[in-house]
Amino acid sequence: MDYELTETQQMIVDLCGKIAEEKIKPVRAHYDETEEFPWPIVDELRKADIFGVYLPEKYGGLGGLNFEQALAFEALSRACGGVALSSGASGLCGIPILLFGNAEQRQRYLPSMSSGKRLGAFSLTEPEAGSDAMAVRCSARLDGDHYVLNGIKNFCSGAEVAEIYTVFATVNPARGARGISAFIVEKGTPGFSFGKKETKMGIRANPTYELVFKDCRIPKANLLYKEGYGLHVAQVTFDNSRTGVAAQALGIAQGALDETLEYIRVRKQFGQTIASFQAIQHMLADCGTSIEAARALLYSTTRAMDRALQPAIAQAVEKGTIVYDEMNNLKCRRWTKESAMCKVFCSDTAMRVTVDCVQMCGGIGYMRDFPVEKFVRDAKITQIYEGTNQIQRNEIAMMMVKQAASKK
Protein backbone atom coordinates (compact mmCIF):
# COMPACT_ATOMS: atom_id res chain seq x y z
CA MET A 1 0.00 0.00 0.00
CA ASP A 2 1.29 3.46 -0.86
CA TYR A 3 0.71 5.75 2.13
CA GLU A 4 2.07 8.77 0.25
CA LEU A 5 4.75 9.59 2.79
CA THR A 6 6.55 12.91 2.59
CA GLU A 7 10.29 12.92 1.94
CA THR A 8 10.97 13.34 5.69
CA GLN A 9 8.58 10.55 6.65
CA GLN A 10 10.14 8.21 4.07
CA MET A 11 13.57 9.13 5.43
CA ILE A 12 12.46 8.15 8.95
CA VAL A 13 11.19 4.78 7.69
CA ASP A 14 14.37 4.14 5.68
CA LEU A 15 16.74 5.17 8.47
CA CYS A 16 14.93 3.13 11.13
CA GLY A 17 14.63 0.20 8.74
CA LYS A 18 18.40 0.30 8.12
CA ILE A 19 19.17 0.47 11.85
CA ALA A 20 16.71 -2.37 12.49
CA GLU A 21 18.21 -4.58 9.81
CA GLU A 22 21.91 -3.84 10.24
CA LYS A 23 22.29 -2.96 13.92
CA ILE A 24 19.36 -4.43 15.89
CA LYS A 25 18.77 -7.81 14.23
CA PRO A 26 22.31 -9.12 14.84
CA VAL A 27 22.15 -8.33 18.58
CA ARG A 28 18.48 -8.66 19.54
CA ALA A 29 18.88 -12.23 20.88
CA HIS A 30 21.78 -11.07 23.06
CA TYR A 31 19.79 -8.28 24.69
CA ASP A 32 16.77 -10.55 25.08
CA GLU A 33 18.92 -13.16 26.80
CA THR A 34 20.96 -10.85 29.05
CA GLU A 35 18.38 -8.12 29.76
CA GLU A 36 21.18 -5.57 29.30
CA PHE A 37 20.24 -2.11 28.06
CA PRO A 38 21.22 -1.67 24.38
CA TRP A 39 23.40 1.45 24.68
CA PRO A 40 25.16 0.89 21.29
CA ILE A 41 21.75 0.95 19.57
CA VAL A 42 20.76 4.06 21.53
CA ASP A 43 23.90 5.68 20.11
CA GLU A 44 22.78 4.76 16.58
CA LEU A 45 19.33 6.25 17.25
CA ARG A 46 20.95 9.41 18.63
CA LYS A 47 23.12 9.78 15.53
CA ALA A 48 20.06 9.33 13.31
CA ASP A 49 18.01 11.91 15.32
CA ILE A 50 15.27 9.38 16.00
CA PHE A 51 14.53 10.44 19.61
CA GLY A 52 13.12 13.75 18.42
CA VAL A 53 10.97 12.74 15.45
CA TYR A 54 7.80 13.82 17.35
CA LEU A 55 9.20 17.09 18.73
CA PRO A 56 9.11 20.62 17.28
CA GLU A 57 12.18 21.89 15.44
CA LYS A 58 12.60 24.61 18.07
CA TYR A 59 13.64 21.86 20.51
CA GLY A 60 15.91 20.09 18.02
CA GLY A 61 13.21 17.71 16.80
CA LEU A 62 12.16 16.80 13.27
CA GLY A 63 8.86 18.65 13.61
CA GLY A 64 6.73 15.54 13.28
CA LEU A 65 4.24 14.19 15.79
CA ASN A 66 2.31 10.98 16.42
CA PHE A 67 2.47 9.76 12.81
CA GLU A 68 6.24 10.16 12.56
CA GLN A 69 6.69 8.57 16.00
CA ALA A 70 4.55 5.64 14.83
CA LEU A 71 6.58 5.20 11.64
CA ALA A 72 9.84 5.11 13.62
CA PHE A 73 8.54 2.80 16.35
CA GLU A 74 6.98 0.40 13.84
CA ALA A 75 10.17 0.16 11.75
CA LEU A 76 12.39 -0.45 14.81
CA SER A 77 9.96 -2.94 16.39
CA ARG A 78 10.02 -4.95 13.18
CA ALA A 79 13.44 -6.10 14.40
CA CYS A 80 12.88 -5.96 18.18
CA GLY A 81 10.05 -4.43 20.21
CA GLY A 82 12.23 -4.39 23.34
CA VAL A 83 15.14 -2.50 21.83
CA ALA A 84 12.70 -0.13 20.10
CA LEU A 85 11.17 0.72 23.47
CA SER A 86 14.34 2.64 24.41
CA SER A 87 13.01 5.45 22.21
CA GLY A 88 9.30 4.78 22.88
CA ALA A 89 9.57 4.95 26.68
CA SER A 90 11.49 8.19 26.43
CA GLY A 91 8.79 9.61 24.17
CA LEU A 92 6.16 8.72 26.76
CA CYS A 93 7.99 11.02 29.17
CA GLY A 94 8.40 13.76 26.56
CA ILE A 95 4.74 13.94 25.46
CA PRO A 96 3.38 15.33 28.77
CA ILE A 97 6.24 17.84 28.90
CA LEU A 98 5.45 18.92 25.33
CA LEU A 99 1.68 19.17 25.91
CA PHE A 100 1.52 20.43 29.52
CA GLY A 101 4.92 21.96 30.19
CA ASN A 102 5.35 25.74 30.24
CA ALA A 103 7.84 27.39 27.88
CA GLU A 104 10.62 27.21 30.46
CA GLN A 105 10.05 23.51 31.19
CA ARG A 106 9.92 22.69 27.47
CA GLN A 107 13.18 24.56 26.89
CA ARG A 108 14.86 22.93 29.90
CA TYR A 109 13.99 19.31 29.05
CA LEU A 110 12.98 18.76 25.43
CA PRO A 111 16.24 19.58 23.58
CA SER A 112 18.25 16.99 25.50
CA MET A 113 15.43 14.43 25.09
CA SER A 114 15.20 15.22 21.41
CA SER A 115 18.90 14.51 20.86
CA GLY A 116 18.65 11.40 23.02
CA LYS A 117 21.37 12.79 25.28
CA ARG A 118 18.98 12.33 28.20
CA LEU A 119 16.40 9.52 28.15
CA GLY A 120 13.03 9.85 29.83
CA ALA A 121 10.58 7.56 31.64
CA PHE A 122 6.94 7.88 32.73
CA SER A 123 5.68 6.66 36.07
CA LEU A 124 1.99 6.48 36.89
CA THR A 125 1.56 2.88 38.07
CA GLU A 126 1.85 1.82 41.72
CA PRO A 127 1.42 -1.56 43.39
CA GLU A 128 -2.19 -0.66 44.31
CA ALA A 129 -2.86 1.64 41.34
CA GLY A 130 -2.71 -0.27 38.04
CA SER A 131 -5.88 -0.13 35.93
CA ASP A 132 -7.34 2.04 38.68
CA ALA A 133 -4.98 4.99 38.24
CA MET A 134 -7.11 7.11 40.57
CA ALA A 135 -5.79 5.01 43.47
CA VAL A 136 -2.35 6.69 43.33
CA ARG A 137 -0.97 6.99 46.87
CA CYS A 138 2.55 8.32 46.28
CA SER A 139 2.31 11.72 47.97
CA ALA A 140 3.59 15.21 47.18
CA ARG A 141 3.52 17.76 50.03
CA LEU A 142 4.23 21.41 49.35
CA ASP A 143 6.95 22.75 51.63
CA GLY A 144 8.08 26.28 50.77
CA ASP A 145 9.53 26.28 47.26
CA HIS A 146 9.60 22.49 47.06
CA TYR A 147 7.32 19.49 46.87
CA VAL A 148 8.33 16.55 49.05
CA LEU A 149 7.62 13.19 47.39
CA ASN A 150 7.09 9.98 49.37
CA GLY A 151 5.98 6.58 48.11
CA ILE A 152 6.59 3.74 45.69
CA LYS A 153 5.90 3.61 41.97
CA ASN A 154 6.34 0.36 40.05
CA PHE A 155 6.63 -1.14 36.57
CA CYS A 156 8.42 1.91 35.16
CA SER A 157 9.76 1.22 31.63
CA GLY A 158 13.17 2.57 30.77
CA ALA A 159 13.87 3.47 34.39
CA GLU A 160 17.36 3.66 35.88
CA VAL A 161 18.89 4.42 32.46
CA ALA A 162 16.57 7.44 32.14
CA GLU A 163 17.59 10.85 33.48
CA ILE A 164 14.17 12.55 33.39
CA TYR A 165 10.93 11.17 34.89
CA THR A 166 7.32 12.32 34.70
CA VAL A 167 5.91 11.13 38.02
CA PHE A 168 2.34 11.21 39.28
CA ALA A 169 1.66 11.78 42.98
CA THR A 170 -1.22 13.02 45.07
CA VAL A 171 -1.14 16.39 46.79
CA ASN A 172 -4.44 15.60 48.53
CA PRO A 173 -5.60 11.96 48.83
CA ALA A 174 -9.01 13.13 50.10
CA ARG A 175 -9.67 14.70 46.69
CA GLY A 176 -9.22 11.37 44.83
CA ALA A 177 -8.57 11.89 41.11
CA ARG A 178 -8.53 15.68 41.62
CA GLY A 179 -5.67 15.41 44.12
CA ILE A 180 -3.25 13.84 41.63
CA SER A 181 -0.56 16.06 40.10
CA ALA A 182 2.23 15.47 37.58
CA PHE A 183 5.86 16.32 38.31
CA ILE A 184 9.18 16.24 36.51
CA VAL A 185 11.83 14.50 38.60
CA GLU A 186 15.50 14.24 37.66
CA LYS A 187 17.63 11.19 38.36
CA GLY A 188 20.10 11.95 41.13
CA THR A 189 17.67 14.04 43.18
CA PRO A 190 18.32 13.09 46.83
CA GLY A 191 15.56 10.80 48.12
CA PHE A 192 14.87 9.30 44.68
CA SER A 193 16.21 5.77 44.18
CA PHE A 194 15.49 2.59 42.25
CA GLY A 195 14.02 -0.52 43.84
CA LYS A 196 13.38 -3.91 42.32
CA LYS A 197 14.30 -4.56 38.68
CA GLU A 198 11.68 -6.84 37.12
CA THR A 199 12.55 -10.02 35.19
CA LYS A 200 10.14 -10.23 32.30
CA MET A 201 8.53 -12.47 29.69
CA GLY A 202 9.26 -10.10 26.80
CA ILE A 203 10.67 -6.67 25.86
CA ARG A 204 13.62 -7.80 27.96
CA ALA A 205 16.04 -5.27 26.44
CA ASN A 206 14.11 -2.55 28.24
CA PRO A 207 14.52 -2.29 32.02
CA THR A 208 11.39 -2.17 34.21
CA TYR A 209 11.97 -0.83 37.70
CA GLU A 210 10.33 0.17 40.93
CA LEU A 211 10.91 3.84 41.87
CA VAL A 212 11.32 4.77 45.53
CA PHE A 213 10.71 8.28 46.86
CA LYS A 214 11.75 9.04 50.43
CA ASP A 215 11.47 12.71 51.43
CA CYS A 216 12.52 13.58 47.90
CA ARG A 217 12.50 17.38 47.52
CA ILE A 218 11.84 18.65 44.02
CA PRO A 219 11.54 22.33 43.06
CA LYS A 220 8.01 23.71 42.88
CA ALA A 221 8.87 24.72 39.31
CA ASN A 222 8.80 21.02 38.38
CA LEU A 223 5.02 20.78 38.75
CA LEU A 224 3.58 20.02 35.29
CA TYR A 225 0.61 22.24 34.54
CA LYS A 226 -1.53 22.76 37.67
CA GLU A 227 -2.06 20.99 40.95
CA GLY A 228 -4.86 18.43 40.72
CA TYR A 229 -4.58 18.03 36.93
CA GLY A 230 -2.26 15.01 37.01
CA LEU A 231 -4.78 12.40 35.96
CA HIS A 232 -5.83 14.63 33.10
CA VAL A 233 -2.18 15.05 32.09
CA ALA A 234 -1.86 11.25 32.04
CA GLN A 235 -5.08 10.74 30.08
CA VAL A 236 -4.29 13.31 27.37
CA THR A 237 -0.76 11.86 27.16
CA PHE A 238 -2.25 8.38 26.62
CA ASP A 239 -4.57 9.73 23.89
CA ASN A 240 -1.37 10.31 21.95
CA SER A 241 1.04 7.68 23.25
CA ARG A 242 -1.30 4.70 22.83
CA THR A 243 -0.80 5.01 19.10
CA GLY A 244 2.89 4.43 19.87
CA VAL A 245 2.05 1.12 21.54
CA ALA A 246 -0.09 0.31 18.51
CA ALA A 247 2.91 1.03 16.25
CA GLN A 248 5.15 -1.18 18.37
CA ALA A 249 2.57 -3.98 18.08
CA LEU A 250 2.29 -3.48 14.33
CA GLY A 251 6.07 -3.66 13.90
CA ILE A 252 6.22 -6.83 16.01
CA ALA A 253 3.48 -8.47 13.91
CA GLN A 254 5.19 -7.50 10.66
CA GLY A 255 8.60 -8.63 11.92
CA ALA A 256 7.27 -12.07 12.86
CA LEU A 257 5.58 -12.41 9.48
CA ASP A 258 8.76 -11.36 7.62
CA GLU A 259 10.78 -14.08 9.40
CA THR A 260 8.06 -16.65 8.83
CA LEU A 261 7.82 -15.95 5.12
CA GLU A 262 11.60 -16.34 4.77
CA TYR A 263 11.39 -19.76 6.41
CA ILE A 264 8.27 -21.29 4.89
CA ARG A 265 9.34 -20.41 1.36
CA VAL A 266 12.37 -22.72 1.66
CA ARG A 267 11.41 -25.36 4.22
CA LYS A 268 10.12 -28.47 2.43
CA GLN A 269 7.93 -31.35 3.61
CA PHE A 270 6.23 -33.96 1.40
CA GLY A 271 8.47 -32.71 -1.41
CA GLN A 272 7.03 -29.20 -1.44
CA THR A 273 7.53 -25.93 0.40
CA ILE A 274 5.48 -25.23 3.52
CA ALA A 275 4.29 -22.02 1.79
CA SER A 276 2.64 -24.08 -0.92
CA PHE A 277 0.14 -25.81 1.41
CA GLN A 278 -3.25 -24.16 1.20
CA ALA A 279 -3.86 -24.45 4.97
CA ILE A 280 -0.70 -22.41 5.52
CA GLN A 281 -1.54 -19.97 2.73
CA HIS A 282 -4.86 -19.16 4.40
CA MET A 283 -3.12 -18.39 7.70
CA LEU A 284 -0.62 -16.28 5.80
CA ALA A 285 -3.39 -14.38 4.02
CA ASP A 286 -5.22 -13.70 7.30
CA CYS A 287 -2.00 -12.46 8.96
CA GLY A 288 -1.16 -10.17 6.03
CA THR A 289 -4.72 -8.81 5.83
CA SER A 290 -4.94 -8.06 9.57
CA ILE A 291 -1.56 -6.30 9.51
CA GLU A 292 -2.57 -4.12 6.57
CA ALA A 293 -5.90 -3.25 8.23
CA ALA A 294 -4.08 -2.38 11.47
CA ARG A 295 -1.64 -0.19 9.57
CA ALA A 296 -4.42 1.63 7.72
CA LEU A 297 -6.25 2.35 11.00
CA LEU A 298 -3.09 3.52 12.77
CA TYR A 299 -1.82 5.72 9.95
CA SER A 300 -5.15 7.40 9.26
CA THR A 301 -5.79 7.99 12.97
CA THR A 302 -2.38 9.46 13.75
CA ARG A 303 -2.52 11.67 10.67
CA ALA A 304 -5.93 13.03 11.71
CA MET A 305 -4.74 13.55 15.30
CA ASP A 306 -1.65 15.41 14.13
CA ARG A 307 -3.62 17.66 11.76
CA ALA A 308 -5.70 18.77 14.76
CA LEU A 309 -2.83 19.06 17.23
CA GLN A 310 -0.03 20.66 15.19
CA PRO A 311 -1.63 24.15 15.04
CA ALA A 312 -1.90 24.18 18.87
CA ILE A 313 1.74 23.17 19.21
CA ALA A 314 2.87 25.78 16.67
CA GLN A 315 0.88 28.48 18.44
CA ALA A 316 2.20 27.58 21.90
CA VAL A 317 5.80 27.43 20.71
CA GLU A 318 5.48 30.80 19.00
CA LYS A 319 3.68 32.56 21.87
CA GLY A 320 5.50 30.79 24.72
CA THR A 321 2.20 29.43 26.08
CA ILE A 322 1.14 25.93 27.12
CA VAL A 323 0.13 23.56 24.30
CA TYR A 324 -2.82 22.19 26.26
CA ASP A 325 -4.22 25.72 26.75
CA GLU A 326 -3.88 26.33 23.01
CA MET A 327 -5.64 23.00 22.35
CA ASN A 328 -8.54 24.35 24.39
CA ASN A 329 -8.42 27.74 22.64
CA LEU A 330 -8.57 25.99 19.27
CA LYS A 331 -11.27 23.62 20.57
CA CYS A 332 -9.16 20.54 19.74
CA ARG A 333 -11.17 17.47 20.53
CA ARG A 334 -9.89 14.43 22.47
CA TRP A 335 -8.84 11.29 20.56
CA THR A 336 -9.38 8.81 23.40
CA LYS A 337 -11.69 6.48 21.49
CA GLU A 338 -9.67 6.41 18.27
CA SER A 339 -6.28 5.91 19.93
CA ALA A 340 -7.75 3.17 22.14
CA MET A 341 -9.12 1.49 18.98
CA CYS A 342 -5.65 1.60 17.43
CA LYS A 343 -4.08 0.04 20.51
CA VAL A 344 -6.70 -2.71 20.80
CA PHE A 345 -6.70 -3.58 17.11
CA CYS A 346 -2.94 -3.49 16.57
CA SER A 347 -2.05 -5.35 19.78
CA ASP A 348 -4.69 -8.06 19.29
CA THR A 349 -3.41 -8.40 15.71
CA ALA A 350 0.18 -8.71 16.98
CA MET A 351 -0.80 -11.44 19.44
CA ARG A 352 -2.77 -13.43 16.87
CA VAL A 353 -0.23 -13.02 14.08
CA THR A 354 2.82 -13.92 16.18
CA VAL A 355 1.17 -17.07 17.53
CA ASP A 356 0.13 -18.06 13.99
CA CYS A 357 3.70 -17.45 12.83
CA VAL A 358 4.99 -19.97 15.37
CA GLN A 359 2.40 -22.43 14.06
CA MET A 360 3.39 -21.89 10.42
CA CYS A 361 7.06 -22.49 11.26
CA GLY A 362 6.30 -25.64 13.26
CA GLY A 363 8.80 -26.92 15.85
CA ILE A 364 11.58 -24.52 14.90
CA GLY A 365 9.18 -21.63 15.55
CA TYR A 366 9.06 -22.68 19.20
CA MET A 367 12.84 -22.67 19.65
CA ARG A 368 14.82 -19.90 21.35
CA ASP A 369 17.50 -19.82 18.63
CA PHE A 370 14.89 -19.03 15.96
CA PRO A 371 13.59 -15.43 16.16
CA VAL A 372 9.83 -16.03 15.96
CA GLU A 373 9.03 -17.11 19.55
CA LYS A 374 10.53 -13.85 20.84
CA PHE A 375 7.97 -11.90 18.83
CA VAL A 376 5.17 -13.71 20.71
CA ARG A 377 6.71 -12.78 24.07
CA ASP A 378 7.24 -9.17 22.97
CA ALA A 379 3.73 -8.88 21.51
CA LYS A 380 2.00 -9.73 24.80
CA ILE A 381 2.91 -6.51 26.60
CA THR A 382 1.16 -4.42 23.96
CA GLN A 383 -2.18 -5.80 25.21
CA ILE A 384 -1.28 -4.81 28.78
CA TYR A 385 0.60 -1.54 29.21
CA GLU A 386 -0.72 2.00 28.88
CA GLY A 387 -4.05 0.52 29.94
CA THR A 388 -4.99 -3.11 29.32
CA ASN A 389 -7.16 -3.95 26.34
CA GLN A 390 -10.08 -4.53 28.73
CA ILE A 391 -9.71 -0.94 29.93
CA GLN A 392 -9.41 0.29 26.31
CA ARG A 393 -12.62 -1.55 25.40
CA ASN A 394 -14.36 0.01 28.43
CA GLU A 395 -13.28 3.45 27.15
CA ILE A 396 -14.30 2.78 23.55
CA ALA A 397 -17.75 1.50 24.52
CA MET A 398 -18.30 4.37 26.98
CA MET A 399 -17.45 6.94 24.29
CA MET A 400 -19.70 5.20 21.76
CA VAL A 401 -22.66 5.29 24.14
CA LYS A 402 -21.93 8.92 25.06
CA GLN A 403 -21.68 9.96 21.42
CA ALA A 404 -24.92 8.15 20.57
CA ALA A 405 -26.68 9.88 23.47
CA SER A 406 -25.39 13.31 22.43
CA LYS A 407 -26.93 12.88 18.94
CA LYS A 408 -30.46 12.66 20.43
Ligand SMILES: Cc1cc2nc3c(=O)[nH]c(=O)nc-3n(C[C@H](O)[C@H](O)[C@H](O)COP(=O)(O)OP(=O)(O)OC[C@H]3O[C@@H](n4cnc5c(N)ncnc54)[C@H](O)[C@@H]3O)c2cc1C
Ligand atom coordinates in the same frame (compact mmCIF):
# COMPACT_ATOMS: atom_id res chain seq x y z
C1 LIG B 1 6.51 -4.57 31.28
C2 LIG B 1 5.65 -3.47 31.80
C3 LIG B 1 6.02 -2.17 31.60
C4 LIG B 1 5.24 -1.12 32.10
N1 LIG B 1 5.65 0.17 31.94
C5 LIG B 1 4.98 1.16 32.59
C6 LIG B 1 5.48 2.50 32.58
O1 LIG B 1 6.49 2.80 31.94
N2 LIG B 1 4.83 3.44 33.32
C7 LIG B 1 3.71 3.15 34.03
O2 LIG B 1 3.16 4.05 34.66
N3 LIG B 1 3.19 1.89 34.02
C8 LIG B 1 3.80 0.90 33.34
N4 LIG B 1 3.30 -0.39 33.36
C9 LIG B 1 2.08 -0.66 34.08
C10 LIG B 1 0.89 -1.03 33.20
O3 LIG B 1 0.37 0.10 32.57
C11 LIG B 1 -0.12 -1.78 34.10
O4 LIG B 1 0.45 -3.04 34.37
C12 LIG B 1 -1.47 -1.92 33.44
O5 LIG B 1 -2.12 -0.67 33.34
C13 LIG B 1 -2.38 -2.89 34.21
O6 LIG B 1 -2.36 -2.66 35.57
P1 LIG B 1 -2.09 -3.88 36.57
O7 LIG B 1 -0.86 -4.57 36.11
O8 LIG B 1 -2.12 -3.39 37.96
O9 LIG B 1 -3.30 -4.89 36.33
P2 LIG B 1 -4.69 -4.88 37.13
O10 LIG B 1 -5.26 -3.51 37.13
O11 LIG B 1 -4.51 -5.56 38.42
O12 LIG B 1 -5.59 -5.78 36.17
C14 LIG B 1 -5.60 -7.21 36.21
C15 LIG B 1 -6.62 -7.70 35.16
O13 LIG B 1 -7.93 -7.20 35.49
C16 LIG B 1 -8.46 -6.50 34.38
N5 LIG B 1 -9.25 -5.35 34.87
C17 LIG B 1 -8.91 -4.45 35.83
N6 LIG B 1 -9.87 -3.52 35.96
C18 LIG B 1 -10.83 -3.83 35.05
C19 LIG B 1 -12.07 -3.24 34.67
N7 LIG B 1 -12.53 -2.12 35.25
N8 LIG B 1 -12.79 -3.82 33.68
C20 LIG B 1 -12.33 -4.94 33.07
N9 LIG B 1 -11.18 -5.57 33.38
C21 LIG B 1 -10.43 -4.98 34.36
C22 LIG B 1 -7.24 -6.03 33.59
O14 LIG B 1 -7.58 -5.79 32.23
C23 LIG B 1 -6.31 -7.21 33.76
O15 LIG B 1 -6.65 -8.21 32.83
C24 LIG B 1 4.04 -1.43 32.80
C25 LIG B 1 3.66 -2.77 32.97
C26 LIG B 1 4.44 -3.78 32.48
C27 LIG B 1 4.00 -5.20 32.70
